[in-house]
Amino acid sequence: SQQGEEDPQALSIQEGENATMNCSYKTSINNLQWYRQNSGRGLVHLILIRSNEREKHSGRLRVTLDTSKKSSSLLITASRAADTASYFCATGGSSNTGKLIFGQGTTLQVKP
Amino acid sequence: DAGVIQSPRHEVTEMGQEVTLRCKPISGHDYLFWYRQTMMRGLELLIYFNNNVPIDDSGMPEDRFSAKMPNASFSTLKIQPSEPRDSAVYFCASSLNSGRSYEQYFGPGTRLTVT
Numbered sequence: 367s368q369q370g371e372e373d374p375q376a377l378s379i380q381e382g383e384n385a386t387m388n389c390s391y392k393t394s395i396n397n398l399q400w401y402r403q404n405s406g407r408g409l410v411h412l413i414l415i416r417s418n419e420r421e422k423h424s425g426r427l428r429v430t431l432d433t434s435k436k437s438s439s440l441l442i443t444a445s446r447a448a449d450t451a452s453y454f455c456a457t458g459g460s461s462n463t464g465k466l467i468f469g470q471g472t473t474l475q476v477k478p
Numbered sequence: 479d480a481g482v483i484q485s486p487r488h489e490v491t492e493m494g495q496e497v498t499l500r501c502k503p504i505s506g507h508d509y510l511f512w513y514r515q516t517m518m519r520g521l522e523l524l525i526y527f528n529n530n531v532p533i534d535d536s537g538m539p540e541d542r543f544s545a546k547m548p549n550a551s552f553s554t555l556k557i558q559p560s561e562p563r564d565s566a567v568y569f570c571a572s573s574l575n576s577g578r579s580y581e582q583y584f585g586p587g588t589r590l591t592v593t
Contacts, residue, residue, distance in 0.1 A: 396580075397580055399580070399581060401584075407586060407587075408482075408569055408571075408584030408585055408586050408587050409521075409569070409571075409582075409584045410584070411581040411582065411583070414580060414581055454521065456582075458580055463533065463534075464509045464526070464528060464533075464573060464575040464580070465511075465523065465526060465533075465534065466511075466523075466580075466582060467523070468513075468520070468521045468523075469520075470520045471520065471521075
């Protein structure tokens, strides 16, 4: 079964607005990662946050992690049409096997 | 670096035929993963290798699926015999975990259609 549950499943916004996606998971983790998938392409790693971190930034991306609530959020600020894609959270287990469990993803559409 | 290379990019075959998907991971990476993606089931981990050794194949749907990694630069996923329900996009990914980087690098995928 999938570890991560993402919310919402689909999101449509105007260019320039912020987009927030949420991910919840069930078991203890070592790290949580976010990936982007453009239509017809492979997944691309965006950002990784470790279990002992609460917030991380990378350019227009901001990720938060709340291990007490077993949840994470990805914020994309000042969205662009090129941000249109599916976004997946993935969790790495506390046993550190290298394996990731992916959520079902959020489909983001940014309208120009 | 060329990234993860997968071949073929598209495969159309008839039910009952054998299908072999190929993957070349990023040089130096010690983990290799095979995933399957469908609209209904999302992204599923089929099997993964560490230093060419299969670690977890619990995601392999059934005995018709097999995967090998004969060396650090090559892996195959074979379906024999193929069925229409195997139609999906199959991704290979690799990562370097020895240095604790964890992030996975995905190939472009193989779109498999079984008629």
